[in-house]
Amino acid sequence: MPKVVDPEQRRASVAEAVWRVVLRNGLDGVSVRTVATEAGLSAGSLRHYFATQAEVLTFAMQLVIDRVRARVHVATTVRDVIGELLPLDAERRAEAEVWLAFSTRAQVDPTLRALRDTSYDLLEALCGRLVEAVAPGAQDVEVERLYALIDGLVLHAVMRPDRATPELLRTVVDRHLEELVH
């Protein structure tokens, strides 16, 4: 009897292999060969799940989006929702690294752009709801101000974890929310 493999589970484990390759070598390191090796599969077997490199990358990014959405969905305060977007621990740091690498690559790879734009739109809409919850009737400019602040903090935490520590990120967000309320 042939081994039964759950295709969705296999795809998820491949996506996580992509993550590890991205974190180690950047998106340049992602190829059918390197990902297959990382996932413990043959290149032929990997092609059964993903036909192109862009498909692999898109699936890994989609996994980031799904994970963030699931966590945001159960967060109960505005502060906690924002915390789920920030690289405050190893898991969220890995997501942020993949997000940054994917988003930067989308600048020059049109096949990745639609998903990057979708994640942008989701986060922009989320920031709109957060601002409305904290400061009902606030000006529209506050949505971009919060969203840019969050993405800047993510960027800094990814690039300079020694300067933009989890504690500093939390303090900045608390300061911003406190001021939005008033």
Next chain:
Amino acid sequence: MPKVVDPEQRRASVAEAVWRVVLRNGLDGVSVRTVATEAGLSAGSLRHYFATQAEVLTFAMQLVIDRVRARVHVATTVRDVIGELLPLDAERRAEAEVWLAFSTRAQVDPTLRALRDTSYDLLEALCGRLVEAVAPGAQDVEVERLYALIDGLVLHAVMRPDRATPELLRTVVDRHLEELVH
């Protein structure tokens, strides 16, 4: 008599060729061959100026830093200084694209990291001076809040110029400065 070439001028024209390649194809597209072609030089001639790909990339990034510093130096208001950091026109947009590509690549290429960290430190110090100018004695957290806001706006303008327009960027910065003053 052999042609006299100013080495500094040649290096700058090569760096600008790197920019064009980055904007078109990303940093993946940067090789001695592609940059030589873009600059109208032979690969051998290019190696006379830059021994490695990392040296070419570093020089292009250094050019961004030098240009931004020169403009910031002559800006007279806090608002104008911040404006020089934001991609409000084609020149500053190209700089921001190179900055993003370079900074992302530095995540996985240690040879680029020192210069990325230098540019981070310069901008952090600049934000410190801007906050002090606008709100003397403000809490330290305001420095990271301003810096993250600026980098988030740069990121958004590079990735979604349709949403994060120059007008919106200006409005967000004005709102933030107005609030820092009070």
